[in-house]
Amino acid sequence: MIRSIDKKVCVGCTICEMICPGDVIVMDAEEKASIKYPKDCWTCFSCELACPVKAVDVHPFRKPRPMAW
């Protein structure tokens, strides 16, 4: 799940906002990327991979859900 976006490092390029398939990231009032809907994160890593300044951090575990057993 997406864990953090470092606002000190973020340059406001908006690539992560564009690329997030779940619309989880939104540019805030200071035009920095912010995690608006963390629970909807797909854990796809598209944001972390796309960020040109390594401001985005995603934990490898996806959201817990009911399992087969």
Added chain:
Amino acid sequence: MRLEQTHWEVLKSDVLVIGGGFGGLWAALRAAENGASVTLVDKSFAGKSGHSYFAGGAMMVMLPEDDLQEYVHDIALGNEWIVDQNMVAAVFNGSYDRLKDLESFGFPFRKNGDEYIWTKARGTQNVKNLWPEHGTAADEVTVLRKVARSRNVNIVDHVYIYDLVKSDDGSVAGAVGIGVRKPNHYLFHAKGVIMATNSGGYRGHHLACELQGTGPFMAYDAGARIKNPEFHYINIRPAKHEIEGSGILPAIGARWTNAKGFHYMDKYDPVLKDRAPVLKIVVAAAKEAMQGHAPISIDVESMTPEEREKFRILQVSHGWMPILFEKCKREEGYDLLQDNIEWKPAYEANKLGLDADEKCRTALEGLFAAGMARPLGINSFTGWSIASCTWSGYTAGDNAGEYARNTKLKKIDFSGLIQSRAKFFQPLETENGVDPDKLVHDLQKILFPVDTLIIMSETKLQQALDQVLKLKAEKLPRLCGTDVRALIKIKETQTMMLSAEMTLMASMMRKETRENIFYREDYKEPDNQNWLKWIFADKGDDGHIHFSTEDIPFEKYPFQPDF
């Protein structure tokens, strides 16, 4: 400000494509190539989302030296006869031309000199998979988007289509949607509409979280017929995170293992063992767990360094897997290729689709279906998805374009449109209601346990159906939300509930097992006398699901099963 009163955009075109994955993008670029004006709408950014963006990139191709009959036979066998063999032939007949198209778009496939490098498609004897020279499916859909744009396809991103729009004569005339980021209303008015929204699921798969089935089910509501409602693609994955390559690891030496350290696939498939098809692997793991032998893992500890290196080379992702491996090591202290971790079955997607002919036309005038939104067989062979989505996208685009050339824009039934909009916005009025995410969670608790959709039986299917109907009566009508994002989730939740009801009922109808595609504990053998049939679902006049079956027309196909 009332949401109903915000700004409307009206976009007219010859062809409207709903969905921007392999199916939708091919449909759009082909229709545009023949001169149609095309609008493509996607609820996210077309080319950076959906199943397509996260696929590996393998594509089945029939090269000029290959034998069509062998290819069709392989796919028919892998689907255990429950597949349209003429569609399969069409996919392969077009596959070399599509390969050449991709090369002309600047997307080459791996070659050794003049010869294509191919791998044999898993589960087949003869079928070839070709692989992108650079990158993965993510790069391929990026290229397809560029081509579509270069052909003046108007791509509208971040707009959620919530209903089809009909004309006064009952034919499909377009679609209505809402902006995902800004609450603008969109009316798409088109001569031909191509549904390319994928088939659906229950948010069981992290890389396809958007698969809820709203495309096929809004067409169902409009009068189209759904085919194959009883089939699913259920895979097996690490319990806490994702990986692609449950097929690759066994192919290079890793072995499925239970809690006692026993390599149990020797027992369940003495011939193929750990290389058995996916559903067999899933059913075997499920049976082991039901006997109390969980946790199940893939035994990687005994792999050699060369085998591990092979996995690193073979695993295909757009970059997310190396990062995931590294973070598991750093954050959680284990190496996926050195330490055994727990794996569990994971529901991925359903395999239903909008019934469509060889031209990708549905029975609804003006509506076509492409990609996974139309039936494309049930077995998810590596390489089949991209090949079949490519064929169906190209074919739907071709035929919708021609249809549009010979027809006029029809007058919209505005009273129907107003009803659709009212229905979509109605949950804003519900107070103290039910959160859609919670209802989806309730639904997953019913559907995902191993003895609901994996090890099926009449008793458990009926139990699950009773529970779904209870949720339908008590919680579904009380779904509520306060913004557009919630309304979209509600629409998706409503769809998933209908899909669940439909699949549980259809699964009870099919009283047999076909090991690659459908497993029933109470009917363990295939029943070729009674079940060489397709199941269809359409909306009855009473609003209820109405099921029917048709015999698979083997007299029209090259191959028949031996009785």
